[in-house]
Amino acid sequence: MRLILVGPPGAGKGTQAARLVERYGIPQLSTGDMLRAAVAAQTPVGLKAKEVMDAGGLVSDEIVVGIIRDRIAEDDAENGFILDGFPRTLAQAEALDEMLEDSGLKLNRVLELRVDQTKLVDRIIKRAEDAKAAGQEVRKDDDPEVFKQRLEAYNRDTAIVVPYYEKSGHLSVIDGMQAIDEVSASIESVLQGLDEKV
Template identity: 85%
Template sequence: MRLILVGPPGAGKGTQAARLVEKYGIPQLSTGDMLRAAVAAETPVGLQAKAVMDAGGLVSDDIVVGIIRDRIAEDDAKKGFILDGFPRTLAQAEALDDMLSENSLKLNAVIELRVDQTKLVGRIINRAEEAKAAGQPVRKDDDPEVFKDRLDAYNRDTAVVVPYYEKTGLLSVIDGMQAIDDVTASIESVLQGLDEKV
C-alpha cells in the first residue's frame, strides 16, 4: 500500500502515520525526519538543508527528490510506504509519479487532513507557551512566527498538490479537527479493501 498524507504543519499527519505504520507494517517516509537525520549526521545534503529548515523554509526539490528516490528503493519499502511531508510542490508530485511509474508502481490513496488553520496557529502558540512554562525548550518549528511562515509556505506551495491528486481520483478529504481516534477511524474507512488490492 502506497499512501500520501497531506495537510498543513500541525494537522496530525505524524500521529496518524505512526498508527498506519503499526497497523500495516509499512514505513513512514517523513522527509522532515530524513532531513533531520542528514543534518544530525552532517552529511553534505544535511548541511545544505540545515539553514533552510532552521528558518522554517522548504529545501529544494532536487534534495528532497533524491532522498525519496533512494528511500523507496530500500527493502522495507517494497510492500509499500506512507509519505508524510512529500510531495510539497507540483514539481515534486510529478517527479514522484515519474519515479513510481519507472518502477511499475502507483499510489493507492492520497489522504488530506483538512483543518481550521486559525485554530491551528492557536494550538501551536499554546504548545509553545506550555513548553516555556514547564521550563522546556520550544522546538524551532513551534515558534509561532516560524510556524506562521511554514503555514504560509504550505498555502503557497503545497496546497496546490491537493487539486492535482483530486483530478487523479486518489484524493480523500478527512476532517483533521476531529478527535485523534475519530481521524484514525475516518482514514481506516478510506483504506478498507485497499490492502487486499495491492
C-alpha cells in the same frame, strides 16, 4: 499500500502516520525526519537544509526528491510506504508519479487532513508547551513565527498538490479537526478494501 498524507503543518500527519505504520507494517517516510537526521549528522545535504529550515523555508525539490528516491528503494518499503511531508510541490508530485511508474508501482490513496488554519497556531503553541513539560527539545519549526512562515509556504506551494490528486481520483479528504481517534477511524474507513487491491 502506498499512501500520501497531505495537510498543513500541525494538522496531525505525523500522529496518523505512526498509527498507519502500526496497522499496515509499512514505513513512514517523513522528509522532515530524514532531513532532521541529516542535519544532526551534519552531512553536506543536512547543513544545506539546516540553513533553509532555520529560516522557515522549504528545502529544494532536488534535495527532497533525491532522498525519497533512495528511500523507497530500501527493503522495508517493498510492501508500501506512507509519505508524510512529500510531495510539497506540484513538481515533486509529478516527480513522484514518474518514480513510481518507472518502478512499476502505483499510488493507492492520498489522504488530505483538512483543518481550520486559524486554530493551527494555538495547536502548535500547545505542542511546544507539551514538549517542554515532558523535558523534550522543542522543534525549531514549532516557534509561532517560524510556524506562520511554514503555513504561508504550505498555502503558496503545497496546497496546489491537492487538486492535482483530486483530478487523478486518488484524493480522500479527512476532517483533521476531529479528535485523534476519530481522525484515525475516518482514515481507516477510506482505506478499508484498499489493502486487498495492493
